[in-house]
């Protein structure tokens with residue numbers, strides 16, 4: 001008998017056809033109030049779930065007694081209670097690697113956009129304010145040759161280091177849970193304690209996951225260690241940063257600018273003070289959002305889900321403790 005799969009993310013026709021061949025599929029197109037109601041109705045029969053951007057807490061998952069596997073279309077797994085899933089032997093998989101380069105591209109786009117004031121000055125033209133040659137008040141700062149500081153030297157951190165080192169001749173310093181000798185050799189990178197990195201980097205870039213340990217890692221005390229020339233980039237998760245402290249640091253000139261792809265609350269509220277600041281470049285969580293990469297992520301998630309439902313260990317199993325094979 002075909003397995004029951006609930007999708008809360010629309011897939012390409014090719015991937016939909018592949019899923020339909022092997023499973024009975026219920027598609028929840030939107031996660032608005034109506035969609036969430038449909039999801040609740042579908043959960044009691046779900047054996048597999050596939051989607052992203054939804055906090056799947058125990059209260060929801062308790063509605064799904066037959067659930068065997070969740071395939072997240074993301075590398076970050078902060079939306080899941082991993083202990084709870086493991087206890088119930090529900091296999092959680094994610095989509096690492098396929099999005100690494102694209103997300104690092106986004107990080108570098110934010111580095112360049114903030115340093116060279118791309119958005120602010122492009123808006124100046126649109127507003128009809130380019131009336132004579134620009135002068136020092138419109139100058140930005142160099143990227144090449146500046147010190148790139150990476151917090152979280154994993155897959156995406158390493159791809160960012162590659163761009164900085166080979167593309168822009170940037171000295172690379174990093175902070176992680178453990179030193180990375182291979183990375184140090186490849187990019188001539190140097191390990192630093194967190195306070196040292198915050199003091200020394202021209203660009204402080206967050207590329208680490210949201211966990212109990214990293215929530216609120218960067219707050220007032222950490223911004224105070226940065227310099228007025230520091231540019232702060234966050235492509236990890238909004239909650240790693242105390243957003244109120246970030247706004248204060250920007251307003252007080254404690255740091256020069258911020259490039260932000262992620263926020264404490266998403267979508268970001270239109271009233272957010274961040275949107276009033278010219279030295280903030282804000283993007284709507286687009287780290288992996290290209291046609292090619294989103295399709296690769298969805299394909300990876302479908303592979304993981306079908307493997308799990310067929311009793312095989314998914315390649316990207318997150319909670320290995322749940323595996324009984």
Ligand SMILES: NC(=O)C1=CN([C@@H]2O[C@H](COP(=O)(O)OP(=O)(O)OC[C@H]3O[C@@H](n4cnc5c(N)ncnc54)[C@H](OP(=O)(O)O)[C@@H]3O)[C@@H](O)[C@H]2O)C=CC1
Nearest residue numbers: 076103152153154155156176177178208209235236287288
């Ligand atoms: N903006 C976006 O659209 C996207 C955002 N992301 C975010 O990026 C994150 C990283 O992805 P990826 O690079 O693939 O993950 P990896 O697991 O490869 O890398 C994460 C790195 O963070 C480090 N780390 C974890 N905890 C800490 C800590 N407490 N202090 C310092 N370093 C720490 C780890 O260090 P160690 O190796 O030493 O354990 C690891 O090297 C994702 O979890 C996700 O939240 C990902 C994709 C797109």
Ligand SMILES: O=CC(=O)O
Nearest residue numbers: 073074075076287
């Ligand atoms: O934020 C995106 C992810 O894949 O994680």
